[in-house]
Every structure is written in structure tokens, then in C-alpha cells.
Amino acid sequence: MWWSRKFVSRSLRLHRLKSTRSTAPRKPEQSLGIIGVPFAKGQAKLGVELAPDLLRQSSLRQVLQSSHDDLVIRDYGNLQYAVDEPLLQQQRVHYHHIRNYADFMACNRALIEQVKLMLVENTQFLAIGGDHAIGFGSVAGHLQHTPNLSLVWIDAHADINLHSTSQSGNIHGMPVSFLLEQLRNTWQHAGLQEIAPNCLPKDQLVYIGLRDIDPYEAFILNKVGIRYYAMDTIDRVGVPKIIEMTLDALNPQNKIHVSFDIDALDSNVAPSTGTAVRGGLTLREGISIVEALRDTERVQGVDLVEINPKLGSERDVRTTVESGLEILKSMFGYRRSGRWSNIDTGILGSD
Ligand SMILES: NC(=[NH2+])NCCC[C@H](N)C(=O)O
Numbered sequence: 071m072w073w074s075r076k077f078v079s080r081s082l083r084l085h086r087l088k089s090t091r092s093t094a095p096r097k098p099e100q101s102l103g104i105i106g107v108p109f110a111k112g113q114a115k116l117g118v119e120l121a122p123d124l125l126r127q128s129s130l131r132q133v134l135q136s137s138h139d140d141l142v143i144r145d146y147g148n149l150q151y152a153v154d155e156p157l158l159q160q161q162r163v164h165y166h167h168i169r170n171y172a173d174f175m176a177c178n179r180a181l182i183e184q185v186k187l188m189l190v191e192n193t194q195f196l197a198i199g200g201d202h203a204i205g206f207g208s209v210a211g212h213l214q215h216t217p218n219l220s221l222v223w224i225d226a227h228a229d230i231n232l233h234s235t236s237q238s239g240n241i242h243g244m245p246v247s248f249l250l251e252q253l254r255n256t257w258q259h260a261g262l263q264e265i266a267p268n269c270l271p272k273d274q275l276v277y278i279g280l281r282d283i284d285p286y287e288a289f290i291l292n293k294v295g296i297r298y299y300a301m302d303t304i305d306r307v308g309v310p311k312i313i314e315m316t317l318d319a320l321n322p323q324n325k326i327h328v329s330f331d332i333d334a335l336d337s338n339v340a341p342s343t344g345t346a347v348r349g350g351l352t353l354r355e356g357i358s359i360v361e362a363l364r365d366t367e368r369v370q371g372v373d374l375v376e377i378n379p380k381l382g383s384e385r386d387v388r389t390t391v392e393s394g395l396e397i398l399k400s401m402f403g404y405r406r407s408g409r410w411s412n413i414d415t416g417i418l419g420s421d
């Protein structure tokens with residue numbers, strides 16, 4: 071049908087003409103910096119270090135790009151760090167019962183600098199772990215760039231142990247305690263004032279999805295007065311209400327950091343992770359939550375951590391990676407209700 075084709079191309083041309091003449095201000099470039107952080111020393115199971123490259127091989131870039139075609143994506147590769155600093159060895163003495171303290175600090179120091187750089191060059195960043203120990207550097211770097219920050223920590227665990235309360239010695243169970251004003255003094259030998267002077271105020275932290283809280287962590291959460299929505303609350307009031315309460319709690323002027331531990335999702339959709347806990351969020355609930363956060367247009371930093379491709383069957387790994395990609399896709403633009411396009415190419419005929 072020669073005429074309809076002609077019609078389509080004519081209206082396309084018309085559309086272009088109109089849009090060049092338009093006086094509407096051009097949208098500033100939206101860009102996303104991605105850093106892989108193959109850090110596995112925050113816990114004892116090898117394999118989490120493989121997640122950044124596995125996600126890339128599983129079409130991470132294409133998935134993000136197809137859900138948001140104006141997004142400029144810059145992949146900064148995987149973070150490198152060196153540990154042989156005498157200072158760290160010195161600090162280590164105070165934290166000897168924590169596994170790999172020096173590695174933790176060295177990696178997170180490098181990550182803080184990397185996050186600052188990515189936020190100078192991009193409007194948003196994504197850090198792919200690795201285990202959740204990288205949550206410290208990722209949020210701390212974000213706080214150095216943007217002091218007025220809110221943090222949503224989506225996880226089965228509170229990750230707020232102190233070196234004196236941790237039962238496991240695994241530092242992936244402690245990153246939040248490095249970030250809060252009220253808990254920093256428990257890390258007095260860590261030199262936090264130099265590497266991460268800005269703290270997160272406790273009223274700008276919200277946890278979602280908790281269901282495996284250590285006794286001392288429960289004490290800390292309640293004593294400090296931190297807002298947390300554990301799975302029992304989620305079951306009682308439902309995800310829409312949780313979203314509403316979360317958004318109400320966060321300062322509307324602040325940018326948001328979302329730290330997503332894949333184990334927040336139920337182990338049937340995220341089996342390949344080191345500390346899986348049953349009875350978690352469904353994939354739909356996870357998607358709903360990140361969509362709502364995204365729709366604030368304030369999300370500036372995101373972590374996706376704890377995917378461990380060495381755990382479970384091949385199918386488990388695929389399921390876990392796919393769930394992670396779904397979460398990221400919605401986080402960065404995908405709309406389940408479809409995208410409304412402005413371009414009327416006349417495909418339905420003229421009216
Ligand atoms: N990021 C995680 N998956 N953390 C699990 C922490 C488990 C436990 N609370 C611990 O401190 O060892």
C-alpha cells in the first residue's frame with residue numbers, strides 16, 4: 071500500500087519538523103555509571119565475585135537500554151583495590167575477630183572514590199556486588215557527593231552488626247553500622263572521619279523485607295529508633311502501604327540510595343545467594359517497591375548484591391540472575407503499564 075507508507079513517512083517528517091521548532095527545553099542527559107565490585111570477603115562463600123560479569127553476560131546493558139532508550143550507560147568495569155597499607159594492618163588489630171577487615175576497608179575506600187567519580191560523570195550509578203559489605207563504600211561515597219541522602223535497604227537482614235555484636239565475624243552483616251551517626255563511635259579505630267565524614271541520619275534510613283534479625287541487631291534497631299518494615303508488617307499491611315509509609319518517612323528534597331540484597335526476595339525466585347531465608351518478597355512485590363521508588367525520580371544510587379552463581383543448580387542461578395535483572399529493569403525505567411509514545415506516525419490512519 072504505497073499511499074499509507076507515504077503517509078507514515080510524511081507524518082514522521084512533520085513530527086520531526088514540529089519537534090525541532092518546539093520551544094520546550096531539552097531534557098538534560100540522563101546517564102548511568104555501572105561499577106562491578108567483585109568483593110567476596112564479607113562472608114565465607116566464594117562465588118559472589120562472579121556476579122558482575124555474569125550479569126553483563128546476561129545482557130544487563132541491553133535490558134536496561136531497552137527499557138529506557140534515552141539512558142546513556144557507561145560501564146566502568148570491575149573495581150580494583152590494593153590492600154598492603156600499613157595503616158589498615160594497624161587498624162586490623164582492633165578488629166581481629168572480623169574476617170578480612172583490611173580487605174573490606176581497602177575495597178570500600180576505592181569504592182568511595184569510584185562512586186564520587188561516577189556521580190560527577192553521570193546522573194545515577196549502579197554498584198553490582200559482590201557481597202553486601204560493599205554497601206558501606208557505595209552509600210558512603212554517595213553521601214560524600216550528596217550529603218542530603220535517604221537510604222532504602224531492601225534485605226532479609228539488617229546488616230547492622232557492630233564488631234562487638236557479630237556472631238559470624240562476617241562483615242557483610244555490618245555495613246549499615248558504618249553509616250549511621252549513632253553507631254560510628256563503635257568503629258573508632260577505622261578512621262571514618264577521614265574517608266567518609268558524612269553520615270546518614272537515622273530518620274533517613276528505611277529497611278524493607280527483614281526476616282532474619284540477630285538479637286543484638288533488634289536491640290540496636292529499637293534503641294536507635296530505626297524504621298524497619300519486616301515481613302510480618304508487610305504481610306499485615308501490604309506492600310502499597312509499606313511504600314506509602316516509606317515515602318512519607320523520606321525527606322522529599324533528598325536523593326535516594328537503594329541497596330538491594332537479592333536475598334530480600336523469596337528463595338524460590340532468588341535461590342542462589344549465601345544467606346537465603348524463606349518467606350521473602352515475591353518478585354512482584356520487589357518490582358512494585360522499586361517502581362515506586364523510581365517514580366519519585368530521586369533515585370541516584372543503587373546496589374544489587376549477594377547473587378552467588380556458585381550456589382544451587384544451573385537453573386537456580388538462571389532464576390536468580392533473571393530476578394536481579396527484573397529488579398534493575400524496573401529500577402531504571404521499565405513500566406509494566408507500557409510506554410506512552412508521543413510519535414503519531416499515522417499507523418492507525420488519519421482522523
Ligand atoms: N548481607 C547479608 N546477606 N548479610 C547476612 C548477615 C547475617 C548475620 N546477621 C550476620 O551478621 O552474619
Ligand SMILES: [Mn+2]
Pocket residue numbers: 202225226227229242331
Ligand atoms: Mn544484606
Ligand SMILES: [Mn+2]
Pocket residue numbers: 225226227331333334345376
Ligand atoms: Mn541479606
